Amino acid sequence: MTADNTLPELDPVVHAQARLRVMVTLNTLGDGDEIAFPTLKDLLAMTAGNLSVHLSKLEEAGYVHITKTHKGRTPITYVALTKRGRLALEDYTKAIRALLDSTGGIS
Amino acid sequence: MTNDGERVPSPEETLRLIEEQRVATVKALRGDPLLLYAPWGMAWLLGFGAFFLHYGLHGVPYAPISQNQALGVLMSAQVVAGGLAAFGIVKMAGQVRGETSAKGTMYGYSWFVGMVLLGVIATRVSPMLPAAESGLLWAGASLMLVAVLYMTGGAIYLDWPMFFVGVWIAAVNALGVLLGPGWHALLTAVLLGGGQIAAGFWLRRRM
Numbered sequence: 289m290t291a292d293n294t295l296p297e298l299d300p301v302v303h304a305q306a307r308l309r310v311m312v313t314l315n316t317l318g319d320g321d322e323i324a325f326p327t328l329k330d331l332l333a334m335t336a337g338n339l340s341v342h343l344s345k346l347e348e349a350g351y352v353h354i355t356k357t358h359k360g361r362t363p364i365t366y367v368a369l370t371k372r373g374r375l376a377l378e379d380y381t382k383a384i385r386a387l388l389d390s391t392g393g394i395s
Numbered sequence: 396m397t398n399d400g401e402r403v404p405s406p407e408e409t410l411r412l413i414e415e416q417r418v419a420t421v422k423a424l425r426g427d428p429l430l431l432y433a434p435w436g437m438a439w440l441l442g443f444g445a446f447f448l449h450y451g452l453h454g455v456p457y458a459p460i461s462q463n464q465a466l467g468v469l470m471s472a473q474v475v476a477g478g479l480a481a482f483g484i485v486k487m488a489g490q491v492r493g494e495t496s497a498k499g500t501m502y503g504y505s506w507f508v509g510m511v512l513l514g515v516i517a518t519r520v521s522p523m524l525p526a527a528e529s530g531l532l533w534a535g536a537s538l539m540l541v542a543v544l545y546m547t548g549g550a551i552y553l554d555w556p557m558f559f560v561g562v563w564i565a566a567v568n569a570l571g572v573l574l575g576p577g578w579h580a581l582l583t584a585v586l587l588g589g590g591q592i593a594a595g596f597w598l599r600r601r602m
Contacts, residue, residue, distance in 0.1 A: 305412065312416040316424070321493035331423055359489065366492060381413065388406035 296383035299376055301349045306334065307342045311377045314352065314369035322355060322366035343367060351376055418602070424491065426483050428598035432560070434476035436591030439583055442469025446534070446580035450527060453577070462530060498551050505547070509540045527576040534579060538568040538587075556598055563590060 302308055313331055317323055323331075329339050346352040351373030355366045369377070445465035448458035484503075488496075513536050521529035542565035549558025567586045571579030 308409070308412065309416045312413050313420045316417055316420040317491060318493070318495045321491050321495045323491050324489060327490040331420055364489075368493070381410075384406045384409050388410070391406065 296386045298383055298387075299380050301345060301351065302376055302380040304342075306332075306338070307346060308380075310339070310342055310346065311351065311369060311373060314367065315374060315377055317368065322353075322368040325365040325367060328367055346373065349373075349376075422602055424487070426487065428556075428602070429595040430479060430483060432591045432595030432598070434479045435473075436588045436593075436595065438469065438472035438476045438588070439591065440585075440588030441472050442466075443534070443580045443584035443588060445469065446530065447577060447584055450530075450577035450580055452581070454527075462526060502544075502548060502551055506544055509544065510537075513537060513540055531572060531576045531579055534576075534583065535568060535572040538564055538583065542568060556594065560591070560594055563587070 302311060309332055310328070313328065314323065325336075325339070329336055332339065334342075343352060343354060347354055351370060353368045353370050355368075357364055357366065442465065445460055445468040446462075449456055449460045449462055449465045451457050484499075517529075517533050517536055521532055524532060542561045545561030545564060546558050547561075549555060549561060564587055567582050567590075568579075571582040574582075
């Protein structure tokens with residue numbers, strides 16, 4: 289709980305259910321690991337278009353790193369959470385917990 | 396707060412969403428523990444069960460099974476288990492790249508090199524031993540390698556259950572080798588074969 293009773297600010301980039309799910313999924317990967325776009329899409333049950341839009345927002349914020357490469361002749365995109373992204377998710381989770389405490393939820 | 400994605404409903408629901416998504420991802424990317432452990436457990440249960448019937452506890456066979464037939468049962472069941480593991484690895488290949496897959500490649504080659512080296516050493520030494528002791532050399536040395544590599548796998552992937560399965564294999568193997576071929580086969584079939592099947596079910600329930 290925050291000492292002065294001010295509510296923590298929630299990061300608007302993370303505070304959208306779809307992007308939060310993207311970040312949580314990427315956060316389960318080890319440091320230095322990247323996940324293939326189609327796998328991420330299937331894990332999240334999102335359409336490719338929808339996921340692309342959210343990834344662009346996250347990339348703009350510096351939270352994800354996107355690598356476009358080729359496997360043989362097939363283009364393939366890999367996605368990873370940046371250090372900044374991991375910190376942002378950590379801060380967001382802390383803020384949500386603080387919010388829960390201050391609203392008298394389970395502490 | 397945002398206009399381009401659904402808003403997160405409440406703090407409680409948000410925390411639940413985070414946890415659910417994390418668990419679902421780990422499940423999908425790590426694979427099913429039942430498929431990882433149970434086929435090897437079944438292979439050892441059948442294979443070492445056959446060896447146990449061949450050796451008997453007091454040097455008298457319990458069933459007319461030759462050493463080669465028992466070996467055939469063990470090897471074919473292990474090929475099935477290995478095939479299932481390979482299927483899992485191929486399915487995962489390309490989905491995630493980076494440090495974890497580099498670790499996996501080096502770890503995979505460690506298994507291969509270990510098994511080849513063990514084959515070289517045991518092939519050289521086993522003709523000097525009586526048949527039962529030669530079988531014990533192969534089985535005991537293989538299980539030593541398996542135990543150490545499971546423990547190493549636990550260290551690489553920070554996977555405590557895998558580490559403790561390795562400790563369990565090491566302990567049962569040591570006891571079995573001290574007691575002799577018949578006991579070694581019996582303990583391996585029941586405690587390690589059965590144990591791996593049980594571990595697979597338990598780890599799946601725990602996910």
